[in-house]
Amino acid sequence: MERIVATALQIVDEEGADALSMRTLAxxxxxxxxxxxxxxxxRAALVAHVVDRMFGFVAFDVDEPSSTDWQEALRTGAHAMFxxxxxxxxxxxxxVEQVPLGxxxxxxxxxxxxxxxDSGFPPxxxxxxxxxxxRYVLGFAVQANRHEGADRTEDAQAAAxxxxxxxxxxxxTLTVASEMPVPIEEEFSFGLELLLSGLARRREV
Incomplete structure (x- = not known):
């Protein structure tokens, strides 16, 4: 089973999600x-296993969370997921195809x-x-581009x-042109802090 799911994930990584089929995998x-x-x-059952294998790569652990460290815990978890x-x-x-339940x-x-x-938020x-x-993490992860050479070329064209x-x-736009485009990792971190700040205010109400 492990080899099958690992191979399925490899197909998706190399050829895209649409390339994964029972025939292709076989x-x-x-x-x-x-x-x-x-x-x-x-195929849906296979996809569920592939998705859960990805979540197995998330290096995130929380020991005895408290009301004072919830933001740091979620920040760490979000970055690990991303x-x-x-x-x-x-x-x-x-x-996008299914809610992950693995x-x-x-x-x-x-x-x-x-x-x-445990930090006082209602259910x-x-x-x-x-x-x-x-969903925030997923949206940014789907857009992330790890091909740094291509990134630099596209960024330079956009900046120009x-x-x-x-x-x-x-x-x-021209006023802020020197700050654009914002690297996606910076966008992710900035937006994450906005989310956590908003949650903090919600918790205080």
């Missing part, structure tokens, strides 16, 4: 599709929600906060475009 493994159907009822999912951003797109995903959800509950707010945080804007049409 060919990569050098076996027949009948063998795979003994482990998975359908790093893990961004390394497999083709596979991260599979999260053991690794459930364990991560449990730790994060426990942090919120509904804790549930909404985790869902919002998870911003600097060449007509000041009469885009005065505000």
């Amino acid at each position: 060919q990569r493994l050098g076996s027949g599709t009948a063998t795979l159907y003994r482990h998975f009822d359908n 790093d893990a999912l961004a390394r497999h951003r083709n596979a991260a797109r599979l999260l 053991p690794n995903a459930m364990a991560l959800r449990e730790r994060c929600v426990a942090v919120l509950l 509904r707010t804790a549930a909404q906060a985790y869902a919002t945080l998870a 475009t911003f600097r060449s804007l007509d000041p009469d049409l885009f005065p505000a």
Whole structure:
């Protein structure tokens, strides 16, 4: 089972989520599709295992969370999720297809929600906060580009475009042109701090 799921994730990483099928996976493994159907009822079941394998790469642990460290715990967890999912951003797109309910995903959800509950957030707010945080991380992870050479070229082109804007049409954008484009990792961290600040105010009400 471990080899099958690892190979499925490799296919998605290399060729994209649409490339994953029972036939493609069987060919990569050098076996027949009948063998795979003994482990998975359908592609959706296979996808669920691939998604959960990604969550197994999230290096996040919380010991005895308290009301004073919840922001740091969630910050650490969000960055750990982002790093893990961004390394497999083709596979991260599979999260759009289903709610992750595998053991690794459930364990991560449990730790994060426990942090919120133990810190005084009511159940509904804790549930909404985790869902919002998870979707925020996923959105950035899907967009993350780890090809640094391509990033630098695209950033340079975008920066040149911003600097060449007509000041009469885009005065505000031209004012901040030297700060754009913002690297996605900085955007992620900045937005995460806004989310945590908003949650802190919610907790104080």
